[in-house]
Structure formats: C-alpha cells, structure tokens
Amino acid sequence: MDSQTGTSSRDKILDVATKIAQAHGYGGLNLRTLAEEVGIKAASLYHHFPSKADLAAAVAKRYWEDAAAGLEVLSSRTQDPADRLRRFPGTFRKSLENDNRICLCSFMTAEFDDLPDPVKKEVETFTDVNVAWLSKTLVAAGIVSTKDAKKRAHAIFAAVAGAQLMARGRSDIKLFDALIKNYQAAGLLPL
C-alpha cells in the first residue's frame, strides 16, 4: 500500500481490470492492454497475480465486497425500507453512466462455461449478496413474508440485471429508467 496515494500496484491493476471486464468480459480482458493502461508490461502482471484466473477472481471478489459495502451504506442512510428498494436500481444505473458498462457479474454469468472455478465462486457470491440484502429489505418494508422474500428478491435482481443489459444494447440510459418505472407500475418494485 502506497501511503501517499493510498493505491498499491495491485489495486491499480484491479481498478483497470474491473473496468475492462465490465465492458468486454472475462474472455475480452486482455492482459497486454490491461498492463499498458497500468503502465507495466503484461509479463509483470504475474508478479501480482499468479494467473489470469486468480486476477479475475480477485476482481470479482472485490466487486461483490464493494457492492455489499455500498448496500450497507444505503441501508444506514435511508430510513424507510421501501425507499431503499426504490434506490436499489441506482447501483446498477451507475455502471451504465460509466461508459455504458454493465455489472461485471452479469457479463461473467453469460460467460459462465468459460470461467475458471474460483471466478465462478465469486460471481455467485455477488448474486447471493444482492439477494440477501433485497430479502431483508423486502421483509423490513412489509412487502412479502419471510417465507417468500428470497424468491421475490431474486426476481427483482434478475429483472434489474435484464434492464441493465437491454439499456446497454441500445446505449440508452433512459431505457433503463423506463424499464424500472415499468417494474414499479407492474408491482415488482414499490412505487
């Protein structure tokens, strides 16, 4: 850790790799390009991570950890649980705002067959974190029973991920907003 900038080489690699993978996926994560953007040679990446698989697993792990932290901040800052649910899609909206990227884990879920096992594990945890947060928030908002919470949570998560994917295909963030509004109007999310 560099005490001046607060960013180690390892962190810089993870930052750049995350952005590339959100736009091009695991297969499209090109180590030469990644290294160039970091300012080193491709071979030097192997001093920080033993393989592309380990690098991608570290990227996906940090990705769900950041997501979990973000959701906890949302919970602590927003009193009304229904209001938290209304703000949930905003976390997915940010990726689209950031150069029309999508959720790292949505992309990697499409690529699931080609993912090394350690990467698969972290990608699955991202879903688990989101579903768990949605479940407890749905219950707190009194929208569903504890029994039905997990399935409804998964449905919301899948629908929001799908909306993000559609909006990317059209490079149209307004489409994302329109789809979320429609989910609300249909009753999937609180109005």
Added chain:
Amino acid sequence: MDSQTGTSSRDKILDVATKIAQAHGYGGLNLRTLAEEVGIKAASLYHHFPSKADLAAAVAKRYWEDAAAGLEVLSSRTQDPADRLRRFPGTFRKSLENDNRICLCSFMTAEFDDLPDPVKKEVETFTDVNVAWLSKTLVAAGIVSTKDAKKRAHAIFAAVAGAQLMARGRSDIKLFDALIKNYQAAGLLPL
C-alpha cells in the same frame, strides 16, 4: 440445398455456430473449433462466408427470423392472448434445456462493444421482433393501452432475459420457473 437431408453446408455451419455462440458468445466463437464440429477445415469456412463478422451476422439474422416464426406459430395455435403471454417465457426456457445455453442475443448484447456493426444490427432486430410481438399480444389481451404497450413489452422482455441469465449462472432451470412465477405473482405477466 441438399434435397436429401434438407440441410446445406451453409445451414450446418449456421447450426453449429449458433450453438457455440449461445454458450461462448461472439468472442468465444472459434473458427477452428466450429470447422472441426462441422467436419471441414477452418479455411473452408471462407467458401461459405467472407469473414467471421459476416458469419455471425448471418447467425444472428437467422436467429431472429426463427424466433419471429416461432412466435407466429404460438400466436396461431393459441387463441387466448393472455395464454400466449403465459407461454412466451417457454421460448427462453428452451435454451436452458439445451445444455444450459442462453439467448444468442442476450450474450451478444453483453459483448456489444466488440461486435462488428452488421452483427449489432441483427442483434437489435431480435429485441425489436420480441418487443413488437409482446406489444400486440398485450394489447390483444387488454392488459395495457396501445400507448403503454411497447414499454411494458420491453419490461417483460428484459425481465425474462434476466431470469434466463440467472438460471444459467446456477445451472438451475427450476430457478427460471420460480422467477417467472414471481413475475406473474408481482403482476408483470398474467397469472
């Protein structure tokens, strides 16, 4: 066209390429592997398609044409429009049944940045075809006004695509069914 089997070399290439692209995407569609599965050498593919971009565009074009034809069959065989809507997710379920693959165009939408323009165009048409069919069916079922039909259609399409992606990540077709049921319970699709 081979009058005996009804399948030309070109069609066989398209068949195999479609399956590979549904599992690995455009980037993961490897011409040497494709050729091997077809039973020819990679160089021979260029006698049927001028480039990988043209091949992928032909794959995506045939994909939406088949989808459009399938939806028309569904319309003609199912009298009740609400019933047609209930059966719509079944067209996405089939991909999962077929070796846990996903919609070709969902995968390619994730890869949008890396797609040649002619492929992008066909991928967009797939969405258009589905949204148009859902729109007219929603109106016929009296669920939404003509004015609101397109946006609701897009919301259903996005949610079903998202459900398919989630089910792939868990290799769990029951998860797909559970998500669709939840969309119905929430009011996004007719019960």
Added chain:
DNA sequence: ACCTGAACACCGTTCAAGT
C-alpha cells in the same frame, strides 16, 4: 521484490494447389 524479452500456442485470415 519487481520487471521484461522472447518464446509458445493460438487466433482470423489468405492463397496456391488439389479434387
């Protein structure tokens, strides 16, 4: 410890030659 040149395996593609 951190880095790199150079090799390796593989990619889309081309082409001369074969049937």
Added chain:
DNA sequence: ACCTGAACACCGTTCAAGT
C-alpha cells in the same frame, strides 16, 4: 464449386533471466 496444408501477422500467456 468446394476443400485443404501451409503460411502470415497478430495476440494472450508463460518463463527464464535480468535488475
């Protein structure tokens, strides 16, 4: 017409060797 071996320029990945 359709096919192929061989080659091309390229790229992701790895490793032996440098500092």
